[in-house]
Amino acid sequence: NFTRRHSPTYGNCYTLQNDKFISRKSGPAEGLEMILYLETNQYMEGITSGKGAQVVIHEQGTLPFPDDEGIAVTAGEQTMIGLKQIQIKRLDGKYGPCKSVDDFMQKYKIKYTRNTCLKICQQNLIMQICQCYDEIYQDINDVMKISDKNSPCRNTSQLTCVTRVKWTFDDNAKSCACDSPCSEKVYGRSVTSRMWPSDSVAVSMFRL
Structure with a gap:
C-alpha cells in the first residue's frame, strides 16, 4: 500500500493511497495510526538540519510536495492531525x-x-x-x-x-495558464502533539 519515492530534501518518501481505506467516523480511533522508526542515528552530521518526518495530506491521485505543503512532525513526540475535507467548486x-x-x-x-x-x-x-x-x-x-x-x-x-x-x-x-481547478478537494488541518513515549511504554517497547 506504500509507494516509495525519493526526495532530494527528505530522502525516502512513502505515499499511502488505497481506495479501501475509508473512515466513516470521526475521532483518533477511526483514523490512520503509525509508529515511525526514524533511525536518527543514521542522520548525516552537518547536513541534516532536524530530526523528524515531513507529512503531506493531499487529495488521492495528486502529487505530494513535502517542501511546499508538508507538516513537520518532531521525533520523540506523538502528533495528532485532525482533518476537515473541503470540496471547492469554482465558477468560471x-x-x-x-x-x-x-x-x-x-x-x-x-x-x-x-x-x-x-x-x-x-x-x-x-x-x-x-x-x-x-x-x-x-x-x-x-x-x-x-x-x-x-x-x-x-x-x-x-x-x-x-x-x-x-x-x-x-x-x-x-x-x-495554471489557474486554480474548477473543482478540487482541500484539507483543513489542526495539529497537536505531546511527548512520546512515556518511560513505562518505552521500557515495554524495548522488551518486544
Missing part, C-alpha cells in the same frame, strides 16, 4: 478563470493541481532555456516522461542557469 467566466482538468488528466495520468501545473511549466522552461532538466522533482520528471535521452542539469553553468530560471519564474508564471 465572469467570476474569474478556473481550469478544467480533463485534458491534464489525459495527458499526465494524474489529477490536476495548480502546484503540479506550475512545477511542470517551470521544468519545461528550464529545458527550453538551459537545454537540460532539473533533477530535483522526481515525480514531475516521471509524469513528463523525461527519459535518458534528456540530459540532467549537473555542471556549474547548467545549475547556474537553473537557479536563474527559478529566480525569475514568478515573472513568467502568468504564461503557464
Whole structure:
C-alpha cells in the first residue's frame, strides 16, 4: 500500500493511497495510526538540519510536495492531525478563470493541481532555456516522461542557469495558464502533539 519515492530534501518518501481505506467516523480511533522508526542515528552530521518526518495530506491521485505543503512532525513526540475535507467548486467566466482538468488528466495520468501545473511549466522552461532538466522533482520528471535521452542539469553553468530560471519564474508564471481547478478537494488541518513515549511504554517497547 506504500509507494516509495525519493526526495532530494527528505530522502525516502512513502505515499499511502488505497481506495479501501475509508473512515466513516470521526475521532483518533477511526483514523490512520503509525509508529515511525526514524533511525536518527543514521542522520548525516552537518547536513541534516532536524530530526523528524515531513507529512503531506493531499487529495488521492495528486502529487505530494513535502517542501511546499508538508507538516513537520518532531521525533520523540506523538502528533495528532485532525482533518476537515473541503470540496471547492469554482465558477468560471465572469467570476474569474478556473481550469478544467480533463485534458491534464489525459495527458499526465494524474489529477490536476495548480502546484503540479506550475512545477511542470517551470521544468519545461528550464529545458527550453538551459537545454537540460532539473533533477530535483522526481515525480514531475516521471509524469513528463523525461527519459535518458534528456540530459540532467549537473555542471556549474547548467545549475547556474537553473537557479536563474527559478529566480525569475514568478515573472513568467502568468504564461503557464495554471489557474486554480474548477473543482478540487482541500484539507483543513489542526495539529497537536505531546511527548512520546512515556518511560513505562518505552521500557515495554524495548522488551518486544
